[in-house]
Each structure stands twice: as C-alpha cells, then as structure tokens.
Amino acid sequence: MTREEIFKKYGKSKDNLLYIMHDVQDNNPRHYLSEEDLKEVANWLGLSYSYVHGVATFYSMYSLKPRGKYIIRVCESPTCHLMGSSDIILELVKHLGVGIGETTKDELFTLELTSCIGVCGVAPAMMINNEAYGNLTPERIAQIIEEKRREAR
Amino acid sequence: MPKRLDILVCSGAACISNNSTAIKDKLQAVLTENGLLEEVSIIETGCMGPCELGPVMLVYPDGVFYIRLKEDDVEEIVREHIIKGRPVKRLQWATAEARRIAEEKRQIPFFEKQVKIVLSNCGKIDPENIEEYIATGGYEALARVLTSMTPEQVINEIANSGLRGRGGAGFPTGLKWKATRAASGEEKFVVCNGDEGDPGAFMDRAILEGDPHTVIEGMTIAAFAIGSNQGYVYVRAEYPLAVKRLEKALQQARKYGLLGKNIFETGFDFDIEIRIGAGAFVCGEETALIASIEGKRGQPRPKPPFPAEKGLWAKPTLINNVETYANVRHIILNGSKWFSEIGTVNSKGTKVFALSGKVENTGLVEVPMGVTLRELVFDIGGGIPGGKKFKAVQIGGPSGGCIPADYLDTPIDYESLKRLGTIMGSGGVIVLDEDTCMVNFAKFFLDFTKEESCGQCAPCRIGLKHLYDILDRITKGEGEMEDLETLEKLGDEIRKTSLCGLGQSAPNPVLSTLKYFRDEYVEHIKEKKCKAGVCELERPREEVSIEEKLKGVI
Numbered sequence: 089m090t091r092e093e094i095f096k097k098y099g100k101s102k103d104n105l106l107y108i109m110h111d112v113q114d115n116n117p118r119h120y121l122s123e124e125d126l127k128e129v130a131n132w133l134g135l136s137y138s139y140v141h142g143v144a145t146f147y148s149m150y151s152l153k154p155r156g157k158y159i160i161r162v163c164e165s166p167t168c169h170l171m172g173s174s175d176i177i178l179e180l181v182k183h184l185g186v187g188i189g190e191t192t193k194d195e196l197f198t199l200e201l202t203s204c205i206g207v208c209g210v211a212p213a214m215m216i217n218n219e220a221y222g223n224l225t226p227e228r229i230a231q232i233i234e235e236k237r238r239e240a241r
Numbered sequence: 242m243p244k245r246l247d248i249l250v251c252s253g254a255a256c257i258s259n260n261s262t263a264i265k266d267k268l269q270a271v272l273t274e275n276g277l278l279e280e281v282s283i284i285e286t287g288c289m290g291p292c293e294l295g296p297v298m299l300v301y302p303d304g305v306f307y308i309r310l311k312e313d314d315v316e317e318i319v320r321e322h323i324i325k326g327r328p329v330k331r332l333q334w335a336t337a338e339a340r341r342i343a344e345e346k347r348q349i350p351f352f353e354k355q356v357k358i359v360l361s362n363c364g365k366i367d368p369e370n371i372e373e374y375i376a377t378g379g380y381e382a383l384a385r386v387l388t389s390m391t392p393e394q395v396i397n398e399i400a401n402s403g404l405r406g407r408g409g410a411g412f413p414t415g416l417k418w419k420a421t422r423a424a425s426g427e428e429k430f431v432v433c434n435g436d437e438g439d440p441g442a443f444m445d446r447a448i449l450e451g452d453p454h455t456v457i458e459g460m461t462i463a464a465f466a467i468g469s470n471q472g473y474v475y476v477r478a479e480y481p482l483a484v485k486r487l488e489k490a491l492q493q494a495r496k497y498g499l500l501g502k503n504i505f506e507t508g509f510d511f512d513i514e515i516r517i518g519a520g521a522f523v524c525g526e527e528t529a530l531i532a533s534i535e536g537k538r539g540q541p542r543p544k545p546p547f548p549a550e551k552g553l554w555a556k557p558t559l560i561n562n563v564e565t566y567a568n569v570r571h572i573i574l575n576g577s578k579w580f581s582e583i584g585t586v587n588s589k590g591t592k593v594f595a596l597s598g599k600v601e602n603t604g605l606v607e608v609p610m611g612v613t614l615r616e617l618v619f620d621i622g623g624g625i626p627g628g629k630k631f632k633a634v635q636i637g638g639p640s641g642g643c644i645p646a647d648y649l650d651t652p653i654d655y656e657s658l659k660r661l662g663t664i665m666g667s668g669g670v671i672v673l674d675e676d677t678c679m680v681n682f683a684k685f686f687l688d689f690t691k692e693e694s695c696g697q698c699a700p701c702r703i704g705l706k707h708l709y710d711i712l713d714r715i716t717k718g719e720g721e722m723e724d725l726e727t728l729e730k731l732g733d734e735i736r737k738t739s740l741c742g743l744g745q746s747a748p749n750p751v752l753s754t755l756k757y758f759r760d761e762y763v764e765h766i767k768e769k770k771c772k773a774g775v776c777e778l779e780r781p782r783e784e785v786s787i788e789e790k791l792k793g794v795i
Contacts, residue, residue, distance in 0.1 A: 105537075106516070106536055107516075146695075147539070149519040166671055166685055167598050170599065203438065204441070204479070205479050206480060207255045208597035
C-alpha cells in the first residue's frame with residue numbers, strides 16, 4: 089500500500105493519527121517513519137509537523153530511524169526479569185552483534201526492549217514482529233535467529 | 242452435526258508462542274490422512290489457563306488433557322486415542338506430588354478451586370465463531386435488556402450486584418454507569434480499556450482472544466444503560482492476536498444484527514470501533530487513554546472533571562476495563578443476587594488472576610473473591626518449583642506491592658490488599674522465591690515506572706528518578722542508612738503530589754518492600770551483603786565485567 093492509499097483508507101480524521109502512523113511504518117520496508125512520512129501525515133490531517141513528531145516520539149512502538157526486517161522485542165517485565173530475561177538479552181546482543189535499539193549490518197534484525205507482551209505464563213518471552221516466543225533459553229535464541237536468517241534468504 | 246470427539250487445541254498467545262499452531266496443523270493433516278475429519282472436529286480455543294504446561298489440548302467428551310505437546314506426539318495421539326480409544330498416558334497431565342494420572346479436568350487441583358464466570362467460555366469455544374458463543378447463551382442478556390428492561394433497571398441490577406472495576410482501583414461499576422447516564426449531553430461514549438499494561442497481567446488479553454463477544458455484549462448493554470450509540474475498544478498494539486479476533490467478532494456481530502442499527506429490532510443503535518495503542522504504559526490511565534483515542538500523546542490530565550462528565554471529545558464517557566464488561570452479561574442472566582452471593586462483603590464475584598514467576602503452575606485462574614493467597618499460590622499454583630522457599634507475592638503490577646509469607650492467609654479482596662499496602666490492580670500475581678532480592682526487585686519496578694512516566698508532572702518525572710538512583714546505589718553497596726528515610730519521605734511525597742495514578746502508586750513497590758523486608762535493605766547497606774545473591778556488592782566496581790554491568794542495566 090502506498091502512503092496515499094493509507095491516507096485515503098482512513099480519511100482526514102485526526103483521531104486516526106496513531107492508526108495512520110502504524111500503517112505507514114508497517115508499509116515502509118525499513119519499518120520506520122521518515123521525516124517525509126511525518127510531514128506528509130501532518131499535511132494530510134492538517135496538523136503541524138511538530139504535533140505529529142510529538143505524538144510519534146511519545147509512543148515506543150514508532151521508530152524515527154530505519155530498522156531491520158525483523159524487529160525483536162524482548163519483554164523486560166518483572167516476571168520475565170525474574171525468569172532470566174537478562175540472559176536472553178545478553179545472548180541476543182552476543183549473537184546479533186548489536187546493542188539495544190540497534191540494527192544488524194545486514195539490515196535483518198533490530199533489537200528492542202518492551203515493557204510486557206502479556207505471555208507471562210511462559211516467561212521469559214519476546215516478540216519478533218507480530219509473533220510471540222515463550223519459554224526462551226539462550227540455546228533457543230540461536231535456533232530462532234538461525235531460522236529467521238534462513239527464512240529471509 | 243455433532244461429532245464423536247471434539248479436540249480443543251489451545252490457541253492462546255502463550256501456547257502459540259510454544260508452537261501450538263504447528264501442532265494443530267499436524268493434527269489436521271493426520272486426521273485427514275486417516276479419514277477422521279467426519280467424526281472428529283478440531284476447535285481452536287482461547288487460553289485454557291495453565292500456560293506453563295503448553296501447548297495443551299483437551300479431548301471431549303473423554304475429558305483427557307494433554308500437555309507439553311510436540312509435533313511428533315500428534316501421530317501417537319491419533320493412532321492410540323482417537324482411533325483405538327486409549328488415551329496416551331505419558332502426555333496427560335500428572336499432578337505435581339503424586340504424579341497420578343488425572344483422568345478428568347475437575348480432578349486436577351489447578352481447576353478444582355476455580356469458579357469460572359468471566360473465563361467460562363475461554364478455552365471451550367472457538368472465539369472466531371459467533372454461533373459457538375450464542376450456543377452458550379451469548380447475546381441472550383442483551384436481548385433481555387433491550388426487550389424487557391429500562392436503562393434504570395439495568396443500572397440498578399449492576400449496582401445491586403456489587404460489581405467493582407476490575408482494572409485497578411475497584412470503583413463500583415453501577416455508580417459509574419449511573420453518573421454517566423446522569424451527565425448532561427446528547428452524545429455519550431462507551432469505552433473499553435484493553436490497554437493491559439501491568440507487567441504480569443494477561444487476563445484481558447486472554448478474554449479478548451478467547452471470548453471477544455462477551456466484551457462486545459457487555460459494552461452494548463452498558464451503552465443501552467447510559468444512552469450511547471458509539472463505543473471504542475482500546476487495545477495495546479502488543480496484542481495483535483486480540484485485535485484480530487476482536488475485529489472478526491465485531492464483523493460477525495454486525496452481520497448477525499447484534500451491532501449496528503436497530504439491534505433486535507428495538508430501535509437501539511450501537512456500534513464499536515477498535516483503537517490501538519502504540520506502546521505506552523500510561524495509556525492504561527483513563528484520561529491518558531482518552532487522549533490516545535483522540536490521536537494525541539497519551540498524557541493524563543487532572544481529575545475532576547471525571548470522564549463520566551467530560552471524557553472522549555469532552556463528552557460524557559463510560560470507561561470500564563475488559564474483565565468488568567465480561568461480567569455484565571452473567572449478572573443480567575443470573576441476577577444481581579446470584580452475583581452478590583459470590584465473594585466477600587465488599588468485593589463481590591470472582592477475579593481472574595495471572596500467576597507468573599516462581600510458581601509451579603503459571604497461567605490464568607479465576608477464583609471467588611476472598612480466596613486466600615495461600616490457596617492461590619500453593620493449592621492452585623502448586624507451590625514453588627525446585628524445592629525453594631516462598632518469599633513474597635507481588636500483586637498489582639508496578640502500582641502494587643509485595644506481600645510476605647506472614648500474610649499468606651489474607652483473603653484476597655480490595656480492602657484487605659489495600660490494608661497490606663498494595664492494590665488488586667488488574668490481578669497480576671508474581672510469585673517470588675528465596676532467590677529474589679527484594680531491593681533489586683523494587684529497583685526493577687522503579688526502572689519501569691521512571692521509563693514509563695509521561696514526564697508531565699515533576700513529582701513523577703524527577704521523584705521516581707531519585708528513588709531509582711537511591712535504590713541503584715544501595716544495590717551497588719554504596720547506600721547509607723539515611724537513604725531509607727529519604728526513600729520513605731520521597732515516596733510519600735510522590736504518592737501525594739503526582740498528577741495521575743501512575744505516579745501516585747509508583748512508590749508502592751519501594752514502600753511495601755521497605756515495610757516488610759527492611760532487613761534486606763539494612764543488610765545491603767551495613768553488611769554490603771545480598772543474601773539472595775543477586776546484587777554484586779563486595780567487589781570494587783572496576784572488576785565487574787562489561788557483561789555483568791550490562792546485566793545490571795537490563
């Protein structure tokens with residue numbers, strides 16, 4: 089879907105700002121909102137650029153810098169913390185060779201943290217794009233990442 | 242046509258995260274291969290509760306409960322159980338102590354003490370099929386309300402039931418409805434708060450994923466009662482499956498004439514739109530949620546005016562959470578008297594709790610209010626794994642507090658939890674064992690709330706950072722005894738002066754651990770010791786490796 093198609097889908101209603109930004113971000117191959125995106129969204133809804141920028145930076149799921157094909161969001165809720173999420177994060181950092189908030193050189197993975205993804209019964213957990221992974225162990229991390237690498241080929 | 246066997250495959254997010262979709266696909270393939278699809282049906286249900294044991298599967302009418310399934314197990318189950326009628330014992334649920342094979346769902350202690358009202362359909366019906374919901378009495382309550390009751394009667398029924406908000410503060414639902422109905426204004430809105438942000442809570446996700454129509458029905462009844470024609474469900478963007486199932490449910494309800502114009506041909510119009518968040522914990526606060534629906538930064542505003550008077554687009558707005566709406570149809574169908582007989586004097590009905598952390602059976606449980614913490618953690622939860630000692634439960638997420646072993650026999654209701662310095666919150670119960678350092682745990686919560694603070698008011702923005710810094714020093718062996726007094730004083734100030742519920746309750750994890758586990762704080766400060774072995778206090782900081790430093794941060 090192009091940006092214009094997304095705009096038309098929602099109309100000019102200002103309360104659709106969050107939806108529009110989600111869709112624009114999802115349709116961007118690099119999963120982010122560019123400056124141009126924000127300007128166009130602002131124009132379409134008749135809002136100022138600073139207003140749209142303010143909303144985009146308030147919510148943690150919007151990114152203003154390019155990200156990878158797979159966005160890994162590791163849950164860092166107290167439950168996951170208790171069940172060993174720091175080991176999972178360390179393993180991901182080691183395995184991907186990037187820090188939190190960074191993207192791998194091959195543009196495949198971006199590593200992020202999230203507050204809670206609501207699968208506390210199978211902590212520690214993470215999401216890759218829209219898919220949740222539970223009962224994680226450092227060994228499983230390697231498998232999952234390899235699987236995704238294969239999938240991307 | 243009814244089939245010989247129904248195989249219910251749990252498709253809650255936790256089981257899906259453990260590969261249940263592949264198991265369902267395999268089951269479908271093996272049944273097809275054996276020509277069994279005519280006599281056996283596969284039903285994908287919402288969360289069945291015991292997430293720890295996932296992926297799980299239930300075979301009816303045999304009542305055989307299979308757990309921790311792998312793709313490779315499917316053929317054996319079909320060959321032995323489905324074809325030959327011999328359930329596969331090694332895959333069935335065995336109790337923790339006796340390892341006795343349980344044959345019936347009701348014999349499993351996890352289910353024995355539970356009373357399922359809100360979750361009655363979760364894990365039993367296909368949430369993507371409205372007819373299965375209708376077959377369980379779905380939309381009957383709405384029909385009754387629209388055809389034979391006045392809005393006042395509906396409000397009275399809810400008020401008499403004693404239902405209180407399940408999202409946090411426990412405000413009487415009937416009063417809220419009454420106030421919104423009484424507020425002046427032509428246009429009013431019904432909003433469902435599905436921004437379940439409390440870490441450790443996942444009941445609203447399970448309800449939206451496992452029984453979305455119960456929320457739609459509850460909201461529609463509420464709309465009739467307060468006089469509204471438009472509703473919104475605000476769901477977190479972290480719950481894509483809940484959004485998908487809810488969307489489907491809304492479409493089906495419209496198709497069946499249960500939403501939209503002239504519902505049940507009574508002239509009543511009501512429709513619901515979904516709004517999704519974008520990752521902000523504070524949006525669970527009702528005024529922040531309203532701002533977010535309006536497409537703004539999710540920042541709370543001072544109350545009053547309450548949303549009942551000035552809410553969405555400054556119009557009177559009723560906001561209840563998912564679990565609260567899920568109770569409504571049952572109260573209408575069974576009567577307020579029935580509901581008010583469940584629970585304690587001031588807390589009626591059941592509550593869904595999400596058990597997680599260091600407990601044998603993690604997952605969702607629904608129990609009558611007034612059940613003790615001991616029953617919740619030890620009988621239903623199966624106790625602490627690995628022979629470890631119980632230390633505390635953390636209830637109510639970042640707004641709640643920790644309760645130590647001495648209070649395990651406290652009945653759980655709104656008032657008694659408040660007396661212990663915590664809150665019911667949305668019902669997240671995190672169990673902690675002896676390996677948990679309470680100072681570190683409190684620090685972890687503060688790290689969360691300081692990150693999630695919207696930054697609008699100084700007590701929350703600056704105060705929480707200070708609380709965090711002090712805790713951080715203590716966990717690094719650099720604390721002083723005066724710090725404890727500062728923590729208490731500052732915590733109390735933040736509580737009294739913050740703008741919204743986030744700030745007002747954020748010091749609770751610190752204050753409650755200071756109250757019940759002061760000795761651990763003192764030990765960290767005076768003896769530079771962490772008996773749980775979590776904090777690194779004795780070595781000079783230069784010797785700590787980068788990895789370990791990172792561990793402290795994340």
